[in-house]
Amino acid sequence: MNTLRPLKGKDFLTLMDYSKEEILRILDLADELKDRLAKGAPHECLSGKTIAMIFEKHSTRTRLSFQAGAAHLGLSAFYMDPTTMQLSRGESLSDTAKTIDRYIDALVIRTFEQEIVEDFAKHMKKPVINALTNDTHPMQLLADFQTIREKKKRLHDLKIGYIGDAWNMIHSWGIMSSIIGLDMTYAVPEGYTVKTKYRDFIDRTNRETGGSFTVTHDLKQAMTDVDIVVGITFISMTRAGMTEDAKAKKLKDFMPYQIDSEVMGWAKKDAIYMHCLPAHRGEEVTDEVLDGPQSVVFDEAENRMHTEKAVLALLLGGVD
Numbered sequence: 001m002n003t004l005r006p007l008k009g010k011d012f013l014t015l016m017d018y019s020k021e022e023i024l025r026i027l028d029l030a031d032e033l034k035d036r037l038a039k040g041a042p043h044e045c046l047s048g049k050t051i052a053m054i055f056e057k058h059s060t061r062t063r064l065s066f067q068a069g070a071a072h073l074g075l076s077a078f079y080m081d082p083t084t085m086q087l088s089r090g091e092s093l094s095d096t097a098k099t100i101d102r103y104i105d106a107l108v109i110r111t112f113e114q115e116i117v118e119d120f121a122k123h124m125k126k127p128v129i130n131a132l133t134n135d136t137h138p139m140q141l142l143a144d145f146q147t148i149r150e151k152k153k154r155l156h157d158l159k160i161g162y163i164g165d166a167w168n169m170i171h172s173w174g175i176m177s178s179i180i181g182l183d184m185t186y187a188v189p190e191g192y193t194v195k196t197k198y199r200d201f202i203d204r205t206n207r208e209t210g211g212s213f214t215v216t217h218d219l220k221q222a223m224t225d226v227d228i229v230v231g232i233t234f235i236s237m238t239r240a241g242m243t244e245d246a247k248a249k250k251l252k253d254f255m256p257y258q259i260d261s262e263v264m265g266w267a268k269k270d271a272i273y274m275h276c277l278p279a280h281r282g283e284e285v286t287d288e289v290l291d292g293p294q295s296v297v298f299d300e301a302e303n304r305m306h307t308e309k310a311v312l313a314l315l316l317g318g319v320d
Contacts, residue, residue, distance in 0.1 A: 008317040011121045012129045014114070015138045015175045016201055020209070023179060024155075027146050029319065030303070030310040037072060037306075044074030045318035049105040051075055055131070056082045056111045061277060062131050062139065065305035066108055073309055073318060078104070097123035105316055127315040135195065137168045140276050140300075141176040142307035147300045148228060151272050160184040161223040161267065163257045164232025164284065166192040169276060173230065174202040174213050181209030187222035188215060189253040219257050223266045229294075230274045231259035231285045251283065260286040264294060272296045 007022060015023070036043045051070060055063055063079070070077035082088060087096050093116070100107055101124040109117055110131035121128040130138055149155050160182055162173055170186060174194060177184040178201070186194070194202075194215070202213045216222055223229060234254035235247060242250075264273065273285075273295045281287055289295060313319050 007314045009127060010315055011127050012138065012311055012315065013117050013121055014130065014136050015141060015172065015179065018179070020179050020181075023142070023145075023176075026142060026307065026310045026314060027149065029313060030142070030146050030306040033072075033309045033313070034303070034306040043072065045313055046070075046105075046316050047074030049075050049316055049318075050103070051077050051106045051108055051312070052100055052104045053077055053079045053108045053131075054082060054085075054111070055079070055109075057132065059110055059131075061301050061304050062110060065301075066131070066308050069305045069309040069312065073312060075312065075316075077108075093119050094123045100124065101126050106312065129311065129315070133168060135168055135171055135198070136175075137172045137276070139304065139308060139311070140169070141172045142311070143300050143303040144173075144274060144276070145176060145180070146303045146307055147274070147296055148272075150299070150303075151296055152227060155180050156182075158182050158228060159226040160228045160230060161187065161226035162230040162232070163187045163219060163222065163254075163259065164230070165234055165236045165254075166194060167232075167236035169232045169236070170194055171198040174198060175205075178202045178205035178209060178211050178213060181206075181211040183212045183214075185214045185216060185222040185226070187219045187257055188217065189257065190217055191253070219263065220266055223263055226267045227271055228274060229259060229264060229267050229271055231289075232275060233278075233280055234284050235280075255283070258284060258286065259289050261288050261292075264289055264292075274300060277301055 033043060053066060067077050097120045106127040106129060107120060108129045108131050109120060112134055114133045114135040117128060117130045117133060152158060160177055162184060164170060166188060206212055235250055271294060273289055275297045277297055279285055279290055
């Protein structure tokens with residue numbers, strides 16, 4: 001197994017807690033674990049350990065990839081249905097966290113407010129892993145950057161053009177690109193913006209790494225000569241709770257920013273198209289792009305499992 005120093009016992013709440021060196025360590029291990037799986041080489045480095053999984057939001061890729069990855073590592077993963085937990089009947093978060101802490105080796109949680117994962121971490125000694133909140137989705141960005149490195153053979157001298165809801169993914173993309181030191185442009189309609197605390201981190205980090213983060217209302221400006229086109233949903237997980245009028249207004253605002261073959265033509269000829277999925281076909285992206293030769297969306301989806309395995313192995317001490 002890889003001889004990199006483990007990050008045993010550390011939480012994974014936001015990429016802002018991690019250095020470029022630590023992120024590259026995770027990606028390197030993810031590459032190794034992916035190669036081992038492809039070769040059928042055993043890597044049950046966490047045999048006998050356990051994780052609990054609380055998912056308060058719907059999930060396909062995150063839940064399945066964590067469970068499959070845990071099995072590869074020899075971990076036992078226990079899904080906890082939030083509707084059947086005592087939390088739903090009024091037990092305090094602190095009491096729940098302290099109890100879970102006595103049973104398992106790590107908690108994976110997908111929830112609403114970022115403060116919820118932070119509160120679990122505050123009351124637990126075991127690692128807490130953020131599997132998505134309204135503010136951030138750090139696990140997705142590890143998979144995205146593993147995919148970028150696979151396709152582009154580097155993580156430097158790259159330009160990113162991004163369009164999507166002002167939600168967790170733009171925060172996470174901005175954070176990651178600033179840590180790595182890449183140039184990123186976010187195209188967004190007027191009236192939508194990045195949360196100040198994340199923009200402050202992005203700008204401060206870019207000053208240190210030499211990257212850049214530009215916000216524009218001009219889609220062509222954002223996508224011209226880029227290496228990576230990122231097209232994320234126009235209406236994030238707020239969709240289910242929005243009124244029909246609110247959804248209609250938001251779609252009207254964002255539809256001029258749809259990624260189609262013309263937009264892909266503004267990017268470099270060897271540009272890749274990325275989307276974290278699920279995609280709303282005909283809204284943020286057309287079928288011809290999502291299913292086209294430049295799309296790497298299912299490579300991203302697969303790499304979720306490999307990067308999650310790397311995080312688990314490093315945080316739970318499965319790496320010598």
